[in-house]
Amino acid sequence: MNGTELPLWVTIPGTLLLVAAGLLTLIGAMGLVRLPDFFARMHPPTMGTTLGTGCVLIASMLVSSALEQRPVVHELLITLFIVMTAPVTAMLLMRAAVFRAQRKSVEAEPPTGAASVARRAQDESRTHDENRRLAERSAPTDEPS
Amino acid sequence: MNTVFDYAAWFASLCFVLAMLLALLRMFLGPAAQDRVLALDTFYLNGMLTLLMLGIRSSSTVYFDMALLIALFGFASTIAFAKFLLRGEVIEP
Numbered sequence: 001m002n003g004t005e006l007p008l009w010v011t012i013p014g015t016l017l018l019v020a021a022g023l024l025t026l027i028g029a030m031g032l033v034r035l036p037d038f039f040a041r042m043h044p045p046t047m048g049t050t051l052g053t054g055c056v057l058i059a060s061m062l063v064s065s066a067l068e069q070r071p072v073v074h075e076l077l078i079t080l081f082i083v084m085t086a087p088v089t090a091m092l093l094m095r096a097a098v099f100r101a102q103r104k105s106v107e108a109e110p111p112t113g114a115a116s117v118a119r120r121a122q123d124e125s126r127t128h129d130e131n132r133r134l135a136e137r138s139a140p141t142d143e144p145s
Numbered sequence: 146m147n148t149v150f151d152y153a154a155w156f157a158s159l160c161f162v163l164a165m166l167l168a169l170l171r172m173f174l175g176p177a178a179q180d181r182v183l184a185l186d187t188f189y190l191n192g193m194l195t196l197l198m199l200g201i202r203s204s205s206t207v208y209f210d211m212a213l214l215i216a217l218f219g220f221a222s223t224i225a226f227a228k229f230l231l232r233g234e235v236i237e238p
Contacts, residue, residue: 048191
């Protein structure tokens, strides 16, 4: 710290805040790797986004205020920016994921509706007729073997 | 008492770098595109926190501006990626 001694009212809360921020962010990143689903993976990094960033910014404010002998609050800019942008980012990503999941499920399952139901019934009857015809044709040939 | 604070700053930096590595792992593993975008967002945020820790440890204000810029770019890139995933194009005519 450039040889300058930090006062005690900065050191103790700064240490606690930095340790808490590191642990919270690390736990959030581990959750990002370990959780099974995207919709579950959405949650853990927000812990680092809100609490981790808040703790680091408060610690930074404390340290720079103690070093410059006056209150330094320009870290509030980053806090304001993160608080404004994190919900927007999360909501847009969530909407994109839901949209992609819906599109995938629509592509996977067969189309429903009156026309397709009628066509499928026709297909089934045709295959049924063909099966019966094939059975009748192959019935005599099954006997000798 | 300063040594305790230095150790805490080292610990926090180490945690942020480890979190960046884990986010990078998820970015390479991620099965879908939205997983990779989420991992990129986390990566940006942890990079910003690492820069803030550098600023705290070296007690200079240069890193603060870099952290603000990285937060801004991370927000813009994540919004652009999410818009691309949602619509298929970023800037709609």
